Amino acid sequence: MPVEPTEPRRRRVDAERNRRRILTGAREVFRDHGVAATLNDIAHHVGIGVGTVYRHFSDKEELIDALFDDMVETVDGYLREALEEPDAWLGLTRALERTCEVQAFDRGLREVMLGTGRGPQRQRQMRDRVAPSVDALVARAQEQGTLRADVVPPDFAVVQLMLGAVSDHTGQPELWRRYLVLLVDGLRARPENVQMPELQASDDAMQEALAASSARSVRDSKSGR
Incomplete structure (x- = not known):
């Protein structure tokens, strides 16, 4: 029984x-x-x-923290799954797409998560949690010869920022998918790849700049700019 x-x-x-x-x-x-x-x-x-x-x-801040923790756990799970994929390119690009889906939440929720005083801290939490997996995914794809050798892990944070801006500036929440295809195509290793200029900023400096940019974007959206 x-x-x-x-x-x-x-x-x-x-x-x-x-x-x-x-x-x-x-x-x-x-x-x-x-x-x-x-x-x-x-x-x-x-x-x-x-x-x-x-x-x-x-209070509301504690609830927002729980929502953010849920999002971080989801993204981290996608990255762990990607690391288990034998084809590193497939794992990397699939994780990028799924992460962009998570981060394509509409402005109201982004405003709540990033528009408070804890926004930069939350972004650092995300980076600290997922950075080791991103580093490993990039290294594996380059070892397998499918990801261009001059790509560095911070490039993916910029790619996500660029794709998020597409929806922000056009009001079309799914338009980022079109440009994801374009950007992924540019990430693929080919004999004819033109060498990219070296990334001059450190990873920390890039992350601080991206956090400040996200907070500024949220403030602008709240002020109706």
Whole structure:
């Protein structure tokens, strides 16, 4: 006979289910309303009492951190899967596409994640978590001769920034896919590749510049520029 779950275990399961419902609802509310959304708005959207939300998240910033952690875990999972793919080029380009899909969330959610004072810190957290996998993916693809030898790992952060700008400036959320094909084609190793100029900035300097650019972009979108 199946064993009935104990009451403490049932409470833990119910609590985790509520937490997932809150995170799912928060994504939807933040996408629609940006930083103006409150925990009350989220509770109403999910159909639970606001007290339940506060039992899981003491304030909005803690909830945003949980959303961001979820995103980082998703991206890191894609990269780990890519490292298990024997064809390094396929793994790398598939991970790039899936990561761009994750980061193609609309402006409201990006505003919430990057538009607060913790935006640069969150971007550094993302880099620290995924950088070793990106380094390994780049090295494997170059060893297999499919990725051009003059590409360096920080180039991929710039590629993602460029693809995000396509949607931001055109208002077409899926247009980035067209230009991903173009950029991926330029990453492929070929005998006729023209040597790229060397990247002059350090990885840290590049990441600081990209974090500042993202925060500036969010501020501009909030001010209606």
